[in-house]
Amino acid sequence: MKVLVLYNYSDNEVVEKKDPSEKFVKECAFAVKEVLEDSKHQIKINPLKDNIQSLKSLIELLSNGDFNIVFNLCEGFGWDSSMEHNVAGIFELLKINFTGSNSVTLASCLNKGRTKEVLTFYGIKTPDFQVLSSPSEEIRGTLKPPFIIKPLMEDASIGIRDDSVIYESSLFKSRISSFFEKYKEPALIEEYIDGREFNVAVLGNSQTEVLPISEIDFSGLPKGMNKVCTYESKWYKESIAYQKTPPVCPAKVDQKLEKKIKSVAAKAYRAMGCRDYARIDMRLSVDGTLYVIEVNPNPDLSTDAGFANIARAAGMSYKELISKILNLALIRYNGQS
Ligand SMILES: Nc1ncnc2c1ncn2[C@@H]1O[C@H](COP(=O)(O)OP(=O)(O)O)[C@@H](O)[C@H]1O
Numbered sequence: 001m002k003v004l005v006l007y008n009y010s011d012n013e014v015v016e017k018k019d020p021s022e023k024f025v026k027e028c029a030f031a032v033k034e035v036l037e038d039s040k041h042q043i044k045i046n047p048l049k050d051n052i053q054s055l056k057s058l059i060e061l062l063s064n065g066d067f068n069i070v071f072n073l074c075e076g077f078g079w080d081s082s083m084e085h086n087v088a089g090i091f092e093l094l095k096i097n098f099t100g101s102n103s104v105t106l107a108s109c110l111n112k113g114r115t116k117e118v119l120t121f122y123g124i125k126t127p128d129f130q131v132l133s134s135p136s137e138e139i140r141g142t143l144k145p146p147f148i149i150k151p152l153m154e155d156a157s158i159g160i161r162d163d164s165v166i167y168e169s170s171l172f173k174s175r176i177s178s179f180f181e182k183y184k185e186p187a188l189i190e191e192y193i194d195g196r197e198f199n200v201a202v203l204g205n206s207q208t209e210v211l212p213i214s215e216i217d218f219s220g221l222p223k224g225m226n227k228v229c230t231y232e233s234k235w236y237k238e239s240i241a242y243q244k245t246p247p248v249c250p251a252k253v254d255q256k257l258e259k260k261i262k263s264v265a266a267k268a269y270r271a272m273g274c275r276d277y278a279r280i281d282m283r284l285s286v287d288g289t290l291y292v293i294e295v296n297p298n299p300d301l302s303t304d305a306g307f308a309n310i311a312r313a314a315g316m317s318y319k320e321l322i323s324k325i326l327n328l329a330l331i332r333y334n335g336q337s
């Protein structure tokens with residue numbers, strides 16, 4: 001098979017608000033290329049830059065029919081993650097096979113409100129919520145504090161800070177005003193679930209495999225800090241927030257809870273139409289209710305990121321994981337090889 005490993009790239013500096021994970025996409029793409037080169041496939045790697053010329057060159061390259069499949073590592077167009085689904089749309093228009101989720105799933109999951117509407121339709125629990133388009137909108141009386149405010153359409157903990165959690169309704173107005181000033185996009189207000197947090201990696205298509213459950217250990221966080229995965233805890237390795245929120249995989253869960261988490265993860269994966277691989281984030285409230293926080297199709301495949309670490313805990317090397325994702329996509333298009 002001829003495989004094109006494609007990743008997004010921009011010559012422009014990443015602006016602070018935008019997704020810092022993009023910076024690591026190139027590294028990840030080269031790691032993927034390296035492990036696939038060891039296999040029976042022929043591999044080429046290409047950046048998709050955020051200019052029309054790069055787009056035209058990609059369309060030309062793919063139209064030549066030289067590739068059987070794209071290993072899609074594009075997390076956006078340039079550094080703009082809201083364009084991730086449009087890149088997948090190009091493959092769809094050109095009828096080119098590609099790894100990971102289709103454009104509809106990528107777009108639906110980027111919008112956390114839309115994700116929650118779909119999950120609710122399928123009877124999958126997710127914290128009660130409201131989308132606010134302007135700071136003057138009133139919050140519905142049935143939504144109960146504490147709340148967490150998040151940008152409606154971001155990932156990688158962008159816009160998630162310690163003070164995103166609001167315990168008193170009286171503080172709400174001022175927080176929401178500063179949110180709109182900073183992010184200039186709709187806000188998602190969710191009931192805050194105080195409890196354990198799990199990341200669940202799923203592989204597969206008609207048959208799904210749920211890998212060992214990973215839990216964020218918040219127990220070392222100093223008193224007064226909220227138990228949330230903030231931007232700081234995700235990206236600033238030297239911060240207390242980063243160092244005191246290590247993932248533990250496999251998580252210490254009893255059999256009953258493990259079964260429940262895995263079944264909810266597989267349901268959410270199917271409800272959102274995920275393909276090949278995805279990661280589901282969940283919280284368990286103190287009363288034992290399991291809530292899906294978000295669904296991440298095409299999660300980061302960097303060698304040291306969550307998905308690869310979870311796969312290692314399942315006894316799968318990085319090479320095995322990447323080959324598995326490619327094979328899942330090939331089988332999805334061509335049937336069992
Ligand atoms: N409803 C919620 N209750 C409790 N914590 C939440 C809730 N929503 C988000 N969080 C915290 O914020 C983090 C980031 O939120 P998430 O919706 O997963 O955004 P991202 O796409 O940036 O990962 C979560 O990992 C969790 O720690």
Ligand SMILES: [Mg+2]
Binds near residue numbers: 281294
């Ligand atoms: Mg998340």
